[in-house]
Amino acid sequence: xxxxxxxxxxxxxxxxxxxxxxxxxxxxxxxxxxxxxxxxxxxxxxxxxxxxxxxxxxxxxxxxxxxxxxxxxxxxxxxxxxxxxxxxxxxxxxxxxxxxxxxxxxxxxxxxxxxxxxxxxxxxxxxxxxxxxxxxxxxxxxxxxxxxxxxxxxxxxxxxxxxxxxxxxxxxxxxxxxxxxxxxxxxxxxxxxxxxxxxxxxxxxxxxxxxxxxxxxxxxxxxxxxxxxxxxxxxxxxxxxxxxxxxxxxxxxxxxxxxxxxxxxxxxxxxxxxxxxxxxxxxxxxxxxxxxxxxxxxxxxxxxxxxxxxxxxxxxxxxxxxxxxxxxxxxxxxxxxxxxxxxxxxxxxxxxxxxxxxxxxxxxxxxxxxxxxxxxxxxxxxxxxxxxxxxxxxxxxxxxxxxxxxxxxxxxxxxxxxxxxxxxxxxxxxxxxxxxxxxxxxxxxxxxxxxxxxxxxxxxxxxxxxxxxxxxxxxxxxxxxxxxxxxxxxxxxxxxxxxxxxxx
Amino acid sequence: xxxxxxxxxxxxxxxxxxxxxxxxxxxxxxxxxxxxxxxxxxxxxxxxxxxxxxxxxxxxxxxxxxxxxxxxxxxxxxxxxxxxxxxxxxxxxxxxxxxxxxxxxxxxxxxxxxxxxxxxx
Numbered sequence: 001x002x003x004x005x006x007x008x009x010x011x012x013x014x015x016x017x018x019x020x021x022x023x024x025x026x027x028x029x030x031x032x033x034x035x036x037x038x039x040x041x042x043x044x045x046x047x048x049x050x051x052x053x054x055x056x057x058x059x060x061x062x063x064x065x066x067x068x069x070x071x072x073x074x075x076x077x078x079x080x081x082x083x084x085x086x087x088x089x090x091x092x093x094x095x096x097x098x099x100x101x102x103x104x105x106x107x108x109x110x111x112x113x114x115x116x117x118x119x120x121x122x123x124x125x126x127x128x129x130x131x132x133x134x135x136x137x138x139x140x141x142x143x144x145x146x147x148x149x150x151x152x153x154x155x156x157x158x159x160x161x162x163x164x165x166x167x168x169x170x171x172x173x174x175x176x177x178x179x180x181x182x183x184x185x186x187x188x189x190x191x192x193x194x195x196x197x198x199x200x201x202x203x204x205x206x207x208x209x210x211x212x213x214x215x216x217x218x219x220x221x222x223x224x225x226x227x228x229x230x231x232x233x234x235x236x237x238x239x240x241x242x243x244x245x246x247x248x249x250x251x252x253x254x255x256x257x258x259x260x261x262x263x264x265x266x267x268x269x270x271x272x273x274x275x276x277x278x279x280x281x282x283x284x285x286x287x288x289x290x291x292x293x294x295x296x297x298x299x300x301x302x303x304x305x306x307x308x309x310x311x312x313x314x315x316x317x318x319x320x321x322x323x324x325x326x327x328x329x330x331x332x333x334x335x336x337x338x339x340x341x342x343x344x345x346x347x348x349x350x351x352x353x354x355x356x357x358x359x360x361x362x363x364x365x366x367x368x369x370x371x372x373x374x375x376x377x378x379x380x381x382x383x384x385x386x387x388x389x390x391x392x393x394x395x396x397x398x399x400x401x402x403x404x405x406x407x408x409x410x411x412x413x414x415x416x417x418x419x420x421x422x423x424x425x426x427x428x429x430x431x432x433x434x435x436x437x438x439x440x441x442x443x444x445x446x447x448x449x450x451x452x453x454x455x456x457x458x459x460x461x462x463x464x465x466x467x468x469x470x471x472x473x474x475x476x477x478x479x480x481x482x483x484x485x486x487x488x489x490x491x492x493x494x495x496x497x498x499x500x501x502x503x504x
Numbered sequence: 505x506x507x508x509x510x511x512x513x514x515x516x517x518x519x520x521x522x523x524x525x526x527x528x529x530x531x532x533x534x535x536x537x538x539x540x541x542x543x544x545x546x547x548x549x550x551x552x553x554x555x556x557x558x559x560x561x562x563x564x565x566x567x568x569x570x571x572x573x574x575x576x577x578x579x580x581x582x583x584x585x586x587x588x589x590x591x592x593x594x595x596x597x598x599x600x601x602x603x604x605x606x607x608x609x610x611x612x613x614x615x616x617x618x619x620x621x622x623x624x625x
Contacts, residue, residue, distance in 0.1 A: 020517075028510070029505050030506070074520055077520055077524045077525075078527070131603075174603070177603055178604055280605050452531075458532050461532060461536055462532075462535060462536045468533075
């Protein structure tokens with residue numbers, strides 16, 4: 001069975017998606033409130049813009065954008081069409097239905113965040129090509145001791161922190177052989193299926209936890225950066241890292257304590273297995289000169305990201321942007337002869353870049369047409385009486401929405417679909433879009449319930465050590481805990497320690 | 505009136521989520537089963553490490569030398585066959601090893617993890 005981007009069109013879902021587009025875009029009566037919002041937008045336009053449109057046309061553009069979002073939800077959830085094609089459909093619908101002028105569609109696909117995704121994929125591809133990810137795995141095995149709890153903590157930290165920089169699926173793929181070796185070597189003397197489950201889930205969860213730690217942890221972060229830029233908010237790499245690292249570290253610590261209690265391993269120590277594994281890993285020898293060079297360039301890029309808004313802006317008088325820096329790193333690798341363009345062609349999935357460009361374009365259309373404001377108003381009508389339409393209650397709502405939705409679709413789709421809506425609510429209510437945006441990004445790291453929750457979960461599942469029930473069992477305990485930790489990070493760290501204002 | 509449409513669409517979306525998730529889980533199951541089947545097939549094959557293959561190759565070559573000392577052409581052909589068999593078995597042995605027990609070549613990743621990923625993550 002073909003999977004991922006190799007999938008061909010599933011016609012029943014394609015048909016349903018198109019029907020939904022037709023229903024929302026053409027059959028649904030134009031809401032009066034949408035016309036009111038359109039009137040406000042129309043009145044705010046300059047003379048020249050007003051001459052080219054009308055209140056009704058403005059409202060129709062909002063309705064069609066809403067229809068486009070509904071269709072995309074179907075396509076993202078079902079993968080009815082290869083996802084990069086969905087990304088292109090987003091632009092085409094805007095073009096053919098006159099939602100966005102052609103020049104603006106092209107601009108929305110060429111966002112700095114898209115450069116950032118492309119550059120980050122190139123950087124991590126080179127990092128993996130030279131086996132530097134494996135060096136991290138070797139370090140974990142070397143320093144984690146032989147106690148199961150120590151090994152679990154080591155795996156959680158060793159998977160989560162690299163996942164923040166080179167993507168969870170790659171880290172999971174690298175760590176799986178390590179835990180398989182630990183399990184197989186132990187299983188030879190003591191049957192240890194629970195140990196296998198524990199270690200495999202730690203890999204999946206660790207990779208999940210690392211995602212929101214840094215902008216590079218997942219392209220959903222880049223989508224959010226793109227959305228925030230549309231709201232006039234420029235977030236630096238360092239600022240994201242400061243807001244994201246605590247969740248990752250706290251969750252790693254808590255999971256290290258709780259996971260061995262949920263999946264009680266048959267053994268407490270892994271002396272023989274760990275020693276054998278270390279012996280095997282030592283045969284890989286010391287790091288080569290090229291590995292040092294690749295690592296050095298990566299560190300240089302991270303340094304540029306972290307100082308872009310301070311040192312770099314101070315020296316150059318302008319900032320380079322995260323995308324510009326990522327591409328700089330990717331080009332340096334080529335200039336130094338460490339990689340070739342062919343490697344980038346083969347190692348980077350350009351479909352992913354197109355996919356995220358499309359998601360950012362969808363968010364831009366939502367903002368530009370005023371649809372985000374209308375949807376935000378409608379949601380506020382429903383949740384307003386509950387007092388959840390602004391400030392900290394809104395942040396709590398975003399946590400819950402993100403944590404539920406990421407288990408239904410995927411992290412990227414959650415940010416792409418919910419992002420424009422909750423940012424619109426933030427804008428309408430005066431709540432900080434930065435806090436709302438980062439809260440949503442953080443809450444997408446809670447896809448604990450299903451084997452297909454994240455790519456890393458699927459990779460861990462393919463080991464054969466886990467069943468679907470293991471994910472549900474883990475999710476029952478860990479999911480509510482993660483939600484509490486996110487709320488705790490917001491209330492006890494972001495607001496009092498980092499001093500971030502809840503309201504603008 | 506419009507909100508009736510909106511509610512109907514929302515309900516439909518929820519149904520789609522559930523059905524689509526089921527399909528994706530079935531897909532993940534079949535991928536997992538494929539991996540397990542492959543592992544089982546490996547286990548069914550006669551297990552020979554690289555060292556075992558080398559020893560067996562030497563034994564066979566010695567036997568060929570001793571038995572076909574007077575037929576150079578046949579000896580050469582058999583030697584070639586045995587050496588090719590040896591290469592294939594060693595390659596197969598290398599291929600089934602994960603990166604943990606398989607050394608990198610020229611500092612490059614010899615057993616790469618899944619590349620940049622076809623995921624919406």
